Amino acid sequence: MKHIMIVDDSPTDTHVLKKMLEKNGYSTVTAGNAQEGIETARREKPDLILMDVVMPGLNGFQATRQLTSDPETADIPVIIVTRKDQQVDRVWGMRQGASNYVTKPVRENTLLSLINQALVA
Secondary structure, three states, X not given: XXXXXXXXXXXXXXXXXXXXXXXXXXXXXXXXXXXXHHHHHHHHOOOEEEEOOOOOOOOHHHHHHHHHHOOOOOOOOEEEXXXXXXXXXXXXXXXXXXXXXXXXXXXXXXXHHHHHHHHHO
């Protein structure tokens, strides 16, 4: 069973993603902010991370950059899942090392497809 970490400060969004993933056979762990997400990723070594962008303190772009440049977590794919839907945000997220970028509300089949692509890459 693949283990996916959700990093999001919204309890509602976290619940929706967690329910969606677990229904489709994934185990999950959550983090309520980016700093907690980095620490949890180092400890848990998830197979994939779903990262929100707008969070208090460290944002998701900064956390993605730290995770993808750290040898301890660099091999964990990060998919940015955010409400920020400008093209410049998408480009910036990919430049930080994200394997993909999707905007909320995300459709279940779209997210599962992106997860599958990232896990086989």
